[in-house]
Each structure stands twice: as C-alpha cells, then as structure tokens.
Amino acid sequence: MNVPRKFLPSISSLRALEALDRLGSASAAAEELALTQGAVSRQLQTLERQLGMALVQRDQKRLMLTSEAQDYAAEIRQALNQIVQSTLRLQAAPLAGTLNLAILPAFGMRWLMPRLPEFSRLHPDVTINMSTRLEPFNFGSELFDAAIHFGDASWPGTDSLLLKHEQLLPVCAPQLLAGRLISEPKEILKLPLLHIQTRTMAWRDWFGQHGVATSGDLSGTIYDQFATITQAALHGLGVALMPDYLVEQDLATGRLVALHPEPVETEGAYYLVWPERKSTAPALKKFRRWLAGKAQPEDPLPR
Template identity: 75%
Template structure:
C-alpha cells in the first residue's frame, strides 16, 4: 500500500533539502540544481508545509537544517540514491535484463573474472553489474540480485548454491624465517601472525585442527582484503593463512614459502546467494544455471 500523498514529497523538494545539508548554502544548492535561490526557497517552504514540520532555520539570508531535518535527510539520502541507481539500471538494461551482483574482491578477480567471458559469449543479452561487498548485507535495502558470499549458507530470506570449498595454508616470505627451523605447527606462534578481517577465527580453527587446543596468543595485525595481506606476507611482515589457490604462483617462484606440508580445508565455503523474491528473475536464472556448471566438482582454477 502506498503512503498518503502528504508523506511522499516531490523528488525536487527532497533533493533541495539533501543538497542544503550537503552543500551548506542556498546559493550552492541553486547552482547544483540549476534553479534560482528563490525557487530553492519555495521548494523548501513547500516541503515544510506538506510535512507540517519546521525543517529550515532562517538566520537573515542564511539557511540551515534543524536537527530533525538532518536526521530526516540521513534517511532520504539513501532512498534518493536508490531511485537514481534504479533509473540508471533501467535505462542501461538490455533485453534480458541486468544482474546486480555483489562480489568478494579477490575471489571475484581470481575465480569469477576468468570465467565471465564464457557467460558473456553465451548470454550477450545479460549485463552484469558488480560491486564489492566484504560482509553480508540487506538485499532489500542494497538492491542486489545476488551475491558471492564466504561463510555458510545461513542468510535469512535467501537461497544459495555452493561454489567451492577453500583450503588454506600458512605462508611467509623466506626472509622472515631466516635460519629459524620450524618443526611443529606450534612453532609458527613464534612469528608475527597476519589476520584477514573476513576470517576472524581462521588462525584459531587452523591451530585447533593441528591439535593445538590450549590457550595461545593469536594477536597480530589485521587486513581487510587478501590483496593487502598477500603484500604484507611478501614483504616479510608476518605469516598469513592463505587460500591455497591464491598463493600457488608465489610458492612456485619462491617468493613465499609454506610453513605446513598440506593445505587444510577451512570452516567456510564460497556460495552464490540470492533473495527468494528474486529467484525467478530472467537474468539471475541464466547466471545461476551457468554458475552451476562451474561449481564443485570442476576443473582446476584457470591460472
């Protein structure tokens, strides 16, 4: 049900209010919106009358927002951005539609990108827009049709498909180890540990699988992406627990060395996730069907 008219102000009036909060002056708002200052003033006054609320503090010729108006703008700014993005997607959408996909940056680059040319060749009528998201989000508010997610498949209101599991291995630069010899997994604790933000318990789980169940100091530096933690490891800043497929080339060339003989399967996995209410979207159906042919079991990753 659509709200009564008095609760749905004009886009122009809302844009004027948002711009005043962002730019700080009526003259700047007028310039951005290609209006006169008097026209901006009328827009704001009309908005106040419609909502029956004081939104603007008028000090001689200076306009500023009331505290309530600033809170209001915080909410409507997101809505205005969503309207603009939806309009852009509608204008650019091809015949079969557009898929708005949230991806993990490193997995997207190393796993998805090498495969996408095949999808583009098979389905030239589908456009895929990709945006990086490192943590779960609300499909309802962010407007994505699907996401590539690491962890488990428990995401409320969604369906999912397993893409691949992940094996991890501790690695470091040869210079960090020096003449030191590591004989047990516990010896790694003598070196600085590097942590990835999206895997907060990765080191704890790895040591547990090696039989190290007591209290140990797992403190260390934190990184938000695999691209940065890889560089930290390459420059000798510590030991990183890395997905094996991401460091194979560095291990082969000797830029990194493995501190354990075998990769261990991590607790999480990579999933394609989509909201239940979008499951039948034409673009998503084509992408999901194609992705099912790339999910485990499959050929090795392209290098």
Template identity: 65%
Template structure:
C-alpha cells in the same frame, strides 16, 4: 503498490531536503539545485504542509533542519542514489540484458574473474556489472541482482548456491622458514599476520593441530590482497583461503606450512533475493556457476 499522495513528495522536494541536509544552508542548496533561496523556502513550506511536520526552524538568518528532518534526508539520499543508479542502468543496458553483482574483492578477483570469460563466450548478450562489498547489506536497500557472500548460507529472504567451501592454509615466504625446521613447527616462532574478518583463525588453527597457541600478536589487515603481499615480502605467516594463494604457491613465492588446509565450516555462496529467482538472465548465470562450483577442492600439489 499504490501509495497515498501524502507519502510521495515530488522529486524536486526530495532533492531540496537532501541538499539542505548535505550542504547545511538554503543559499548553498539553492546554488546546488540552480534555484533561488525563495524557491527553496517555498518548496520547504510546501513539503511541511504535505507531511504535516515541521522540518526546519530559523536560527537568526540560518535555516536549520530538525533532527527528524535530518534522519528523513538521510533516507531520501539513499533512495535518490538508487533511482539514479537504476536510471543509469536502464540507459546503458545492452539489448540482451544485464546483471548487477556485488562481490567480495579477493574472491571476485582470484576465483570468479578467471572464469568469467567462459560465461561471456556462452552468453555474449549478458553484461555483468560488478561492485565490491566487504560488508553484508540488504537487497531491499541496494539494486544488486545477486551477491557473492561468505558465511554459512543463512540469509533471510534469499536463496543461495554453494560455490566453494573455505579452507585455510598457513603460508609464509620461503626465506622466513629455516631449511632445517619443520614448517608446521616453525609457525610458533614466526610473526603472525591477521585478517580482520577472521579474528579467531589462528587460535582455531593451533587448537586443531594439537599445539599450544603462541602469543597471537601481530599486524592486522583488512583485505586478503594486502595480507598475501605482506606474507610474500617476509613480514610474517598468513592463514588464508587456499584459492587466494594458489599462484604464489605454484611459483614458489610462498611456502605451505602444513600438509593440508583446515576446514572452517563456512563457504562462499552466490546469494540472490527471492523475488529475483525467476529472472532469466540471473538463472542462466546461476546455471553456469553451478558447473563452476567446487564442493570439494583439494589444493593442487
């Protein structure tokens, strides 16, 4: 796609406006870019002439960016970061290709990572670079080839592959549950641990179990790794995805407080943008993941 020159300032001008915004003064920007203050002023004037917009004003001896210029600089900062990341990927890319994958930290660590050695064995020429992302993002604003996301499979402009439906199971440290108490009924007497991304999980659990929910107070955690550790140390009962606690249940660190997990209606997916659908490396990764997918995953007993 061709763009008019007016819409494509030079890289030096973009770096200048970003530095002015980030550092707050022409002298600091000049030092950061190894330029003189005069050079910064000339670049600023040239950019204003190119864009036809005033970008800064003098307040005494200080150069202050306008509100429009600060907003522009923030977007330029994002674009420069993407250029730098793309350049680094190009420089270090192995001969066989590379995939940049955004992952959810817990799912990536507990479900994906143990399976990746098999992919590396089958496709040693493909390198997978992974970055954790807890929040949704736009593929247009990031350089990821694909991402692992949690939801219902509805992300505009993308395609997806179902990896694993989410099932939640209440668990607690064995010492927290008296031996004579039925585990399911013990829940109502235990302190409850909450995960920030599933604020209504406990309410849904008690509702589907036919029990009146107790007072739903308790500590709140932002990641499954911390809530599992809190449960292991006896701080309360946690309602977590089954894949998170398979190891702790097998070793006896945690006790399942219900005979079966609760279906949530959501799942974990591999998601990729439409324009990446025919990428050969991504296709090989998708085909491999399809064999790893778990449309039904009963908890091992």
C-alpha cells in the same frame, strides 16, 4: 503500502532541501535544479507546511537549514540516490539483461574474474555490474540480484549455489625463516602470526586440526582484507593462513613458501546467494547455470 501523505513529501521539495544542504546557498540550488530562487524557497515552504515544522532559518535573503533539517537532508540524499540507481537499472533492463552482483574482493579477483570472459562470450546480452562487500548484508536494503560470499549460506529468504570450499595453507616469505626448517605444525607458534579479521578463529582451528594445543589468545597483527595480509606475508612480517587459490602464483614463483605440505579444508565455503524472489530473473538464471559448471568439484581453469 498505505502511508499518510504527510510522510511522503514531493520529490521536488525533497530535491530542493537536499540541494540547499549540499550546496549551501539557495542560488546554487536554484541553478542546479533549473529553478528560480523564489521557486526553491516556495518548495521549502511547501515542505515545512506538510511536515508541520520549521526547516529553514531565513536571514534576510539567505536560507540556512536547521540542524534537524540537515540530518533529515543527509538521510533523504541516500533515498534520492537509491531512486536514481533504481531508475537507471530499470531503463537498462529492457536493452540487455543486467545482473547486479556483490562480490568478495579477493575471491572475485582471483577466482571469478579469470572465468568471466567465457561467460561474456556465451552471453553477450548480459551485463554484470559488480560491487565489493566484505560482510553479508540484507538484500532488502541493498539492491543486488545476487552475491558471492563466504560462510554457510544461511541467509533467510535466499537460495544458494556452492562454488568452492576453502582450503588453507600457512605461508610466509622465505626471509622470515632465515634458513630455519619447519618440520612440525607446533613450530609455527615460534613465528609471528598474521590474522585475517573475517576468520578470527582460523589459526586456532588449524592448530587444533593438527593436534597442537593453544592456550590464551594467539598474538599477532590483524588485517581486514586478504590483499593486505598477503602483502604483509610477502614482506616478511609473519605467517599468514591463506586460501590456497590466493597464493598459488606466489608459491610457484618462490615469493612465498608453504609451512605445511597439504591445505586444510575449513567449515566455511564460497556460495552464490540470491533472494528467492529473484530466482526467475533471466540474467541471474543464465549466470547461475553457467557458474554451476565452474563450481566444485569441476574446476578446470588453472589459476
């Protein structure tokens, strides 16, 4: 990457700018950076000369950033944090295999977590760092080695492993029914419906698969995560269309009841997705080979 030097200021100058913006005073910035206030001021002057613009308002001995410099510092802060995280990962990698994994919160908690102790026993040399992400993202801007996500595995520049198809059940708390029996899918339309933000067409598709015509919008409250919609269903706020693996325990204990005897498979599925350029990473290869044995149709672990 051949970039003119004026667009790549020194890390020292950028750290001085970021610290002054965050801490609000040159003395606090100097203390954090183990410099004198004069050195901080000189770093900022160097940056101003390099960029060809004023960044600091100097009022006697007080230094304040211009509004433009404050916006610049906020963006630089993200870049500096990314450098720190990348350095930590690089330093940790020779000591043990490290896998940085993005997961969906509900699937990660209920499906992946119960299986991970086995992986840890088989591969104690691999450390898995996990962060939750609800939506697909760009691997170029997020420093993950792989992600477990729902969809059709159509991310560009990636490979994937199918883990599990999603099967949905309509469920609600027993008290919502008040003794009423639901014998046909169309009768569910008389009850309040709960919607999940990431599956906006789920109810319409489910009714369509059961020959129930729906017109207009299906009203009801919307939730952004399965954890919250599950709680809404448990407290009798409505009927939720839930993945079967998420409600098995609540159905077994009677906290929820199923309003249809069989789950219905959806078009989407859960996949392990990784960038093609990371395919040969040792930690990812170990995790991928192990996870392949847990993927559909092999799924022996009770949930």
